[in-house]
Amino acid sequence: MNYFQLFHLPAQFELDLTELGTRYLELQRQFHPDKHAAGSERDKLMAVQQAANINDAYHSLKQPLLRAEHLLALRGLKISNEQRSFMEPAFLMQQMELRELLAEISDAADPDALIDEADQQIQQQKKALLRQLQSALDANNPEHDHQAADIIRKLKFFFKLQHELELIEQTQD
């Protein structure tokens, strides 16, 4: 299913989140199972199915990585659920160093300073990768799509790091 089509949005990475939210509410109203309560069993079933599709689509389009994965899948490159290991030594070494930095926080004399340092590095890299992802996807050709897939893989590590950092911050409070 093409989520962009369902939401009448152009199939591209850049997305107006406000517009997405508005379309979501409109579609939800339109396909709300209560509206089809008087219909046939088949109508009711279709409305329930469509309501589920709308929720899945909204969830996927809202998040940049899921949106990018969906866009690639529409172009015939499916990378969600892949179990392949990522093997780029320099990138992984940097990940290892950032993980080590996070591990130091709990024993640090000034944990907040380390949290800020880690946060800054993660945000900076994330931003740069998201920019690269945007231009790779905008190019819209197989070579750049493969580059985009690799950028998504890298971004997943940074989203995970960000999540880990948030957990640490919670324990610091």
Added chain:
Amino acid sequence: MAYSTKVIDHYENPRNVGSFAKDDPTIATGMVGAPACGDVMKLQLKINDQGIIEDAKFKTYGCGSAIASSSLVTEWVKGKSIDEAALIKNTDIAQELALPPVKIHCSILAEDAIKAAIADYKQRHGN
């Protein structure tokens, strides 16, 4: 999720955690990661001039199964030749640790770490 007793044992008492000096010519380093869960694994092998793995160390940031898989692998590779170590399959690791299907990728990661370390060794020794 319920971990097997073997996973818990390796998780609570991980074998061979740590690092060797990267620039030591007898040390081969394999780095792998799993984008889906953000796990990062480093496996280092100390290989003598007969191509036998004398020692191994690992450092893994990830779930219990990923840590257990890498810990187990450091035990298994010791004393093996690099060719023998290359034959270790993720299915052997998964079976030994009784990993559930959703954690099979952790054993794939450990197998790939061995392969990456051996590739690093071969690259550095020019064959």
